[in-house]
Amino acid sequence: MNGHAFTFGEHRLIALPSGALWWEDRRLLCVADLHLCKSDRVARRSGQMLPPYETQETLAKLGTDIALTDPATVLCLGDSFDDLMAAETLAPADTATLTSLQAGRTWLWLEGNHDPGPLNLGGTHLALHADGGLTFRHIASAGPLEISGHYHPKHAIPGAGAARPCFLSDGNRLILPAYGAYTGGLRATEHPLTSLFTGQIIAILTGHRAICVPLTRSARQALPIRWRGSRP
Numbered sequence: 001m002n003g004h005a006f007t008f009g010e011h012r013l014i015a016l017p018s019g020a021l022w023w024e025d026r027r028l029l030c031v032a033d034l035h036l037c038k039s040d041r042v043a044r045r046s047g048q049m050l051p052p053y054e055t056q057e058t059l060a061k062l063g064t065d066i067a068l069t070d071p072a073t074v075l076c077l078g079d080s081f082d083d084l085m086a087a088e089t090l091a092p093a094d095t096a097t098l099t100s101l102q103a104g105r106t107w108l109w110l111e112g113n114h115d116p117g118p119l120n121l122g123g124t125h126l127a128l129h130a131d132g133g134l135t136f137r138h139i140a141s142a143g144p145l146e147i148s149g150h151y152h153p154k155h156a157i158p159g160a161g162a163a164r165p166c167f168l169s170d171g172n173r174l175i176l177p178a179y180g181a182y183t184g185g186l187r188a189t190e191h192p193l194t195s196l197f198t199g200q201i202i203a204i205l206t207g208h209r210a211i212c213v214p215l216t217r218s219a220r221q222a223l224p225i226r227w228r229g230s231r232p
Contacts (some may be wrong), residue, residue: 002209031148032077033178078112078138154185
């Protein structure tokens with residue numbers, strides 16, 4: 001898998017290089033911030049035309065992870081679509097792909113700030129999901145052992161190229177990277193991300209393989225870096 005295994009609470013989780021989280025004991029695959037149909041939403045609201053391929057790319061990546069892990073449950077941590085209308089504009093071919101990915105497994109849609117309403121695409125729609133002492137929600141709160149998304153964290157190893165989407169954790173809170181193809185990112189060293197953690201933060205970078213690095217104190221105190229891409 002080229003993933004990074006770590007303990008969160010009493011559970012062994014694996015951060016996959018794609019940005020998905022695999023909980024083998026529950027056969028649960030978790031992804032955050034798919035932002036499907038983003039190019040459609042951008043065109044509707046601004047008139048800017050983006051290549052309309054992000055949905056196919058994101059669903060293809062998700063299909064690869066599903067084939068790799070064969071999950072019993074797929075949990076989407078919110079902002080699965082870029083707005084409420086986006087789900088209604090999903091192309092028939094993409095709808096068919098999503099339906100095939102859902103077949104034979106439990107599919108959970110968690111509410112996000114971009115898609116707070118119900119989705120008529122199969123699956124179950126929830127505000128949060130709790131299991132084994134872990135709580136899954138879209139935006140981090142003050143709760144313990146919480147797994148969330150929303151912030152699209154990214155981090156760069158000095159001298160090793162551009163920032164990559166990453167997982168962030170201090171052992172009490174875990175924030176997933178954005179899984180969608182057309183998603184910007186917030187540097188892991190920026191507020192409000194740094195303010196959400198109390199202990200030593202580790203970043204697990206995505207890419208060809210998952211790479212775990214600690215966030216040093218100097219990095220956490222770095223000057224703010226401008227947002228790259230769209231806001232969560």
